Amino acid sequence: MTAELVRGQNHPLSQSRLEIRVSAGTPVVAVAALGDENGRIHGVEWVAHPGAPTQPGLEVSRQAAADHRLAVDLDAMTDAVHRVSVLLALPAPGGGPGPARFGAVAAPFVAVTGLDGGEIASYTITGLEAESAVVALELYRRQGAWKVRAVGQGYAGGLAELLTDQGLPEAVPLAGTIDEAVARGLARSVQAPPPRPADGDRSRQPAAPALGPDQGGTAPQGAPGPVPPSYGGQPAGGPGQTGPQPAYGGAGAADPSATTGGPINYSHPGRQNSAPPPPPPTAPPAQPGQPAQPVAGDATGWSMEERLYNQVWGMFEDLARTTAAYRSAVDFAESRMDKELEQTLSDPRSRIGGQGDGAREAARARYTHLVDQARAVLDRDLVQLVAEADVVEPALPPAFARWDNPAWHAYRVPMEIPMALRLGDLRLPEADRIRIPMLLRLPLERGLWIDSGRADSVDGSFTDSHDMRRLAMETAVAHAARLLAVYPAGEFTVHVIDPAGSGAQPLAPLTQTGVLAAPPAQGAAGVTDVLGRLTQRVDLVQMALRGGAPDALPPGFDTSQQLLIVNDFPHGFDDRAVNQLRYLADEGPAVGVHLMMVADREESAGYGPLLDPLWRSLLRLTPVPDDHLADPWVGHAWTYEPPLVPPDSQVLHQVLTQVAAARRSWNR
16 A cells, blocks of 8 residues: 655655656656765765766666656665665756746656555655755665655755755765756757647647757646747647637627626637547457457547557557566566575575575576566567557658658648658667657757767667768758658758768759759858858847737748758858857747758867757767667667668659649749
8 A cells, every 4th residue: 555645754665676756747857865874965976866877776867857767776775875865856957948946847746666566655745836956755774674754855046955955065066967967968868749738629739848868858848838930831829720810809809798797708719629539440359368459540639640649659658668667677686686696605504515506596596587577578568569560650641651651652742730750760679679650749849960970880880980971961861851741832941051062962862853942052151151041030030029020020031940951060160150050059949940960979079068068959860770869758778760761762752852843833
């Protein structure tokens, strides 16, 4: 039975290996600190945090996220440790545009569970207002037994103030180290899907800023805040709103409640929300003792596209959590075997002879049994996920589909912007046969960094630097082509900067079909011209929005979404150009200007700290498989596989030819 704690209440712990689960509703940083019998932290090595996620008996998430699982092994604690404090903090401003105080978000929930998932104690941290960091709970040792206590002590000064109060001399530097680790995680995150709107509102809600992985955290999807007008032809409310709507309470609008005194009707007069969504498809009845057959689109949503989107994210989360359970079980089995072997070796009578051999064999047999049990559960879940993937993949629309999907052969330029875009696939080593589509919400909320400097793949293969640059540019072209293909005609524009002209061959699909706004810019003059025009565009739109006059832009102003592909960065870029790129990366997405950098991360690091913020603000992708992305739930390192066009396939040329034809018709 779960003990639901209130502030200050404690509860005994009957197990030594535990999980602490955190659910905050907004990305938070989870930290675990070890303390002596007076609660004092003796040094930074007593703190597990995203920059140093493991300490003896402790493991925390490597990222800021809305959900965390912290692993604790109380038996592995040294005799000097008498207290384990679980600390939660909102990411610092450098970690993304998120809430600045816990009073602005839902109350965090913390639960202590056994390895079987059963809750031992839980605590909802209420009463927080201006605090940005909080001691959620603590595990403490009293007379040889461990207990859990609900604390809920908040600090308005953030982690630095909290750690100082815990007696850590290096509190301020450590807080800075944690903030830096979270900010670096932004380049490794797969953003979580936004919460689905209530059934009463059929309009699609715009996505909010992305999560940060290793997941470095930012504001949650769907967080409240000002929504700027759309600059791609789509209304700000999304495809569900088809044009300008009457103002609320406008002149001439008769309101019966004004004379009768009845309740005021605040519903939008132009929005039809009375009809429920059509029911999702259902699977045929399953045979007795057999699981139900999966069906494509059986998730919730107002359209098949939204249902498939939610279903893919459900598969992603299911695979993340079932793999986490398997890894946790294996870790427990290894720890138990090590402990049993250590006890056997500590007894001089059992070190040699048949008694010792028998004890060691029994320990290994128990380990094998536990691992086999965990693998059987994982295999059962994987069979169901494989069956679901087999029916979902063929049903995906072009925006969600691989390039080899037959959906592209029936491609037509769309009339509205889709919910999301597929940027590749994600997989885990324990489930190598399952590929989860990596879907990113549209419009893009941050730019992309295509790393051209990785010379080795996760499969051990080696790719030389020349081939990596070519593959990186081909990957960038495939991403750009997909973006052009999923936007309506005239609502997406692509610019290219290729200072030395080294990307001419990979860029051929874009240049030959005529989908670019202009030929790739070359030389210092071309770089200056393109960056100057795009920064000016950002300035103009920002001024129009701040002045409350988004319709007052110059005549002929291109209101489409803009994408800038930059090849061979930072070659050919001076300090002014680099600062312009940083400005576009920070301010551009909010007004429809996006970056796609093709560059070598290690090579760019040689240009000093000026480029670090630029790299951290972009989502890093690779042209070869690489295990560098993290999920927003348990922080697994997922292997990312780029969306490769099949060899000798003409699908890219055929799609771009249709896009170019539609663009010409639109401009007539």
